Amino acid sequence: xxxxxxxxVPAAAGIVDPDLPRGGPPTDPLRVAAPARSRSAGRVGRAxxxxxxxxxxxxxWQALSSLGVLQESTLASPVTIAGTVRDLVTQGxxxxxxxxxxxVSAQRALLGFAIxxxxxxxxxxxxxxxxxxxxxxxPPMQMLRMLPHLGLIPLFILWMGLGEQPKIALVAFGxxxxxxxxxxxxxRGVDRKIAEAATSMRLSRWQRIRYVVLPGAMPHxxxxxxxxxxxxxxxxxxxxxxxxxxxxxxxxxxAREFLMNDVIVxxxxxxxxxxLLTDALVRLVERRVLAWRx
Amino acid sequence: MARLSTPAAPxxxxxxxxxxxxxxxxGPVAVVASHRRRFGEREVLRGIDLSIAPGELVALLGxxxxxxxxxxxxxxxxxxxxxxxxxxTGRTAVAFQEPRLLPWQRVQRNVELALLAEGDRRDxxxxxxxxxxxxxxxERCDAWPLHLxxxxxxxxxxxxxxVVEPELLLLDEPFSALDALTRxxxxxxxxxxxxxxxxxxxxxxxxxxxxxxxxxxxxxxxxGLISYEWRTELPRTERSPERPEVAAARAxxxxxxxxxxxxxxxxxxxxxxxxxxxTNPTRSNR
Numbered sequence: 363x364x365x366x367x368x369x370x371v372p373a374a375a376g377i378v379d380p381d382l383p384r385g386g387p388p389t390d391p392l393r394v395a396a397p398a399r400s401r402s403a404g405r406v407g408r409a410x411x412x413x414x415x416x417x418x419x420x421x422x423w424q425a426l427s428s429l430g431v432l433q434e435s436t437l438a439s440p441v442t443i444a445g446t447v448r449d450l451v452t453q454g455x456x457x458x459x460x461x462x463x464x465x466v467s468a469q470r471a472l473l474g475f476a477i478x479x480x481x482x483x484x485x486x487x488x489x490x491x492x493x494x495x496x497x498x499x500x501p502p503m504q505m506l507r508m509l510p511h512l513g514l515i516p517l518f519i520l521w522m523g524l525g526e527q528p529k530i531a532l533v534a535f536g537x538x539x540x541x542x543x544x545x546x547x548x549x550r551g552v553d554r555k556i557a558e559a560a561t562s563m564r565l566s567r568w569q570r571i572r573y574v575v576l577p578g579a580m581p582h583x584x585x586x587x588x589x590x591x592x593x594x595x596x597x598x599x600x601x602x603x604x605x606x607x608x609x610x611x612x613x614x615x616x617a618r619e620f621l622m623n624d625v626i627v628x629x630x631x632x633x634x635x636x637x638l639l640t641d642a643l644v645r646l647v648e649r650r651v652l653a654w655r656x
Numbered sequence: 657m658a659r660l661s662t663p664a665a666p667x668x669x670x671x672x673x674x675x676x677x678x679x680x681x682x683g684p685v686a687v688v689a690s691h692r693r694r695f696g697e698r699e700v701l702r703g704i705d706l707s708i709a710p711g712e713l714v715a716l717l718g719x720x721x722x723x724x725x726x727x728x729x730x731x732x733x734x735x736x737x738x739x740x741x742x743x744x745t746g747r748t749a750v751a752f753q754e755p756r757l758l759p760w761q762r763v764q765r766n767v768e769l770a771l772l773a774e775g776d777r778r779d780x781x782x783x784x785x786x787x788x789x790x791x792x793x794x795e796r797c798d799a800w801p802l803h804l805x806x807x808x809x810x811x812x813x814x815x816x817x818x819v820v821e822p823e824l825l826l827l828d829e830p831f832s833a834l835d836a837l838t839r840x841x842x843x844x845x846x847x848x849x850x851x852x853x854x855x856x857x858x859x860x861x862x863x864x865x866x867x868x869x870x871x872x873x874x875x876x877x878x879x880g881l882i883s884y885e886w887r888t889e890l891p892r893t894e895r896s897p898e899r900p901e902v903a904a905a906r907a908x909x910x911x912x913x914x915x916x917x918x919x920x921x922x923x924x925x926x927x928x929x930x931x932x933x934x935t936n937p938t939r940s941n942r
Binding site: 555556558559560561562563564565566569573574577578580653654655 | 732733734748749750752754756757758759760761762769770772773800801802816820
């Protein structure tokens with residue numbers, strides 16, 4: 363008993379390794395959680411794994427349609443919808459193909475989002491960095507964000523007519539707030555201890571903003587960016603369906619007139635894919651910008 | 657026994673294995689005179705007099721909330737203090753209890769940032785690399801701070817303070833969050849660096865043994881006043897706690913801090929030193 367405790371002493375001392383990183387081994391702490399990822403064969407298998415359940419749902423849908431449980435007049439089957447996609451791509455509907463409509467919608471969303479994001483950054487910097495800026499900018503922003511922006515559609519149509527402008531303006535308006543709010547929170551929530559260390563290194567105010575405040579706000583900014591993007595797509599979908607001469611929304615409205623539920627589903631799937639794609643892009647940016655968090 | 661401090665004369669700190677750098681300025685690097693600080697109702701510093709000579713290693717000891725960090729912040733220029741009360745000549749640098757590295761900059765850049773106000777880019781990079789090599793982390797230049805161990809991060813913090821070649825290095829309990837073995841290594845590293853660079857160091861700590869092991873002068877701060885001062889010229893290698901003068905100083909310092917010694921066990925037989933009953937069942941196994 364006592365001899366075993368003695369032999370354990372050196373091993374116990376070895377555990378206290380001052381150079382052992384807090385998160386685990388020095389290379390990549392994520393590897394510890396998922397060691398199988400290092401093997402390439404296992405990696406491919408794992409990459410496919412998340413697709414299994416959506417695929418199963420699709421098969422179930424098709425089965426229900428084929429068995430007649432799900433009427434084609436209620437919801438078209440996946441096979442029918444695949445055919446519809448082919449027709450929409452090659453022939454189009456009422457003079458415009460699926461690609462053209464997708465491009466128009468994507469342009470509206472991205473342009474509106476870009477304007478909104480730029481506006482959010484321009485407003486959040488003074489509101490986050492200076493007390494005076496916060497006093498001037500924050501109260502109206504807090505009021506406007508409570509305004510249900512989709513309710514502005516009639517007003518925007520009144521002001522800007524039925525062209526591209528009201529849709530882009532509405533998307534921009536909607537996507538300002540998530541990014542603005544997150545960015546202001548990120549800037550104000552900067553780690554005071556790190557900021558103080560920067561002061562002790564005699565960094566100027568601008569240098570502190572450049573090296574401490576803005577990078578420190580990036581995690582929040584990325585969250586805001588993704589939320590803004592989500593709002594941008596949602597706003598676009600609603601705005602397009604109220605009044606549009608082109609785009610996915612117009613295609614869906616036309617399909618409703620002629621009871622083509624397959625075309626409506628295609629439109630929705632396109633929205634979904636566009637949303638997933640842009641979200642994946644932001645996540646890619648996030649991985650690079652926040653590489654230090656790994 | 658506990659000698660109340662008088663404003664320390666600046667040029668009296670020549671000690672056994674320290675001493676100012678030959679090129680260093682002759683006057684003190686920092687003079688604190690009748691320094692008072694008050695936060696609302698509470699007076700945190702109630703008239704502090706302290707002078708730090710070039711190349712001197714001073715430990716500032718005190719309980720939590722005794723005002724020692726406040727004093728350090730004044731010296732570091734982190735708080736606005738009257739210039740006639742806190743005068744610092746030459747450059748200061750601070751290492752805090754937490755490493756306080758910028759997590760979004762790699763280790764090398766973290767050290768370079770301390771030099772942002774001076775030199776060109778290449779010079780900054782060269783000096784940062786040299787400082788990291790001095791603390792033994794040359795190979796971790798490209799690491800992210802969050803991938804470092806606690807001890808490594810604290811060494812980077814030390815390199816960041818050293819890279820500006822300060823005349824006064826302020827250490828605010830920089831070892832207290834480290835495990836015991838890492839702390840010993842850090843002590844050795846600080847002494848090595850201090851011997852090489854000969855800057856003055858003010859080490860704020862609440863660890864009496866750390867202060868005794870490292871400092872030329874131990875200053876005890878209690879309720880906003882300096883209550884005790886101890887100087888030694890003993891080489892650091894000969895400061896074992898068994899040494900009578902070290903043991904006496906330790907007792908005095910603990911007394912100044914208000915820590916009373918543990919009374920002897922009244923159950924113990926005064927002649928044999930034995931306890932009345934065998935209370936340790938594993939004793940028979942040995």
